[in-house]
Amino acid sequence: MATTDELAVRTEDLGKTYGDTPAVVGLDLAVPRGVTFGFLGPNGAGKTTTINMLCTLLRPTAGRAFVAGHDVVAEPHAVRERLGLVFQETTLDMDLTAQEALRFHAELFGVPWRQSRRTVAALLELVGLTECRSRPVREFSGGMRRRLEIARGLLTAPQVLFLDEPTTGLDPQTRTVIWEHLHRLRQERGITLFLTTHHLEEAEHCDLLAIMDNGxxxxxxxxxxxxxxxxxxxxxxxxRDDVAAARVVGERFGIEASSGPEGVRLSVADGAAFVPKFCAEAGIPVVSATVTPPSLDDVFLHHTGRTIRAERSGPLTVEDVGRRR
Structure with missing residues (x-):
């Protein structure tokens, strides 16, 4: 088993409770250095709470957590020196230019002026914003602002970059561009990416994935x-007769099937081989057939009893908190 020093993030029975309501329960993680690790889950699952604890913004009520080998409670300053953070909601000053926003952040963190000039220029190049460096942030598109926030998170050369829902509110094409930049910076800098998401397509980019629900x-x-x-x-x-077809699937093939408005649905090891066999042996005319390999939504359904696609993407409400275990 990897030691704390060999891991980018490690937690031991980590938990956070608000009053009598648990938000995160018994979290055990071991995230190797240099990987892209993702939390997949609906809004309200406890993903942001976990990130806030790991980034020393929220104090755990149970367990321990280590980032880049340092305890988040006992050594908060050492942890902060080694991480970068991109919040779920934008925190950019819209009146500053891209270059000014990064230089201001560098000054807050005590980066020497000459070093910050070189670093800011390199980061703007990394995220493809060099030509826009003198434009005010308010003129940027959502994707450009997100790339600028990623650059800001990299200013202090972090070992771990935390990204809370990094592409929320962005169109699919812009999400693709953001991920191209994230893959490139990980390759060039060897940092660990730790992200939360409720987008199934985004979760596919992760080397390791944890499905989180109800904390x-x-x-x-x-x-x-x-x-x-x-x-x-x-x-x-x-x-031609979905009810009869579902019955035949069960009786002749020994496979559980259900019939509904969309047709007959079943799960089988090799769908491509099953369909022609059914057509030849069932004696019921088939109008259409669709075979879909397992998806992360199927995984989520298997472990939680519902699909993540069915989860709404609005903000967490008081009622949502009350429904958590």
Whole structure:
């Protein structure tokens, strides 16, 4: 097992409770250095609370946590010196130019002037904003502002960069651009990326993934490992008689199936092989057939009993907190 010094992030039974309401419960993590690690879960799952504890913005009520080998409670200053943070909501000053925003941040963290000039120029180049360095932030698109915030998070050369919902509110094309920059900076700088997300497509970018719900990690592994745990492909058949087709699937093939408005749905190890076999042996005309390999949404459904796509993306309410365990 890796030691604390070999890990970018480690937690031991980490927890946070508000009054009688637990927000994070018994969290055990071991995140290697240099990987992209993601928390996948709906809003209100405890992801942001966890990030705030790891970044020393929130004091845990149980357990311990280490970032870059340092205890977040006993050594908060050492932790802060080794991390960068991109908040879920933008915190940029809209009246500053991109260059001014980065230089101001560098000054706050005591970066020497000459060093900050070189660093700011390099970071603007890294995130593709060099030509826009003299434009005020208020003129930037959402994607440009996000890239500037990522550059700001890198100013102090962190060992771990925390990103809380890094592409929330951005269109798919802009998300792709953001991830191109994130992959490049990890390759060039060898830092650890630790992010939260409720976007399934974004979670696919992670080397390691933890599915979080109701303040607890339900399962952890690589995206491929997690999808492999789900039993087979999903097959959706539309036939001339869906009720009869579902019955035949159960009686003849020994596979549980359900019929509904969308057709007959079942799960099977090799969907591509099952469909022609059903067409040849069932004696029921098939109108259409769709075979879908396991997805992270299927993994989430398997472990939580609901799909993450069904979760709304609005802000957490008091009622939501009350429903947590």
């Amino acid at each position: 607890q990690v339900e399962v952890e592994g690589t995206p491929a490992e997690l999808k492999a745990e789900v039993a087979g492909d999903t097959v959706l058949l539309r036939t």
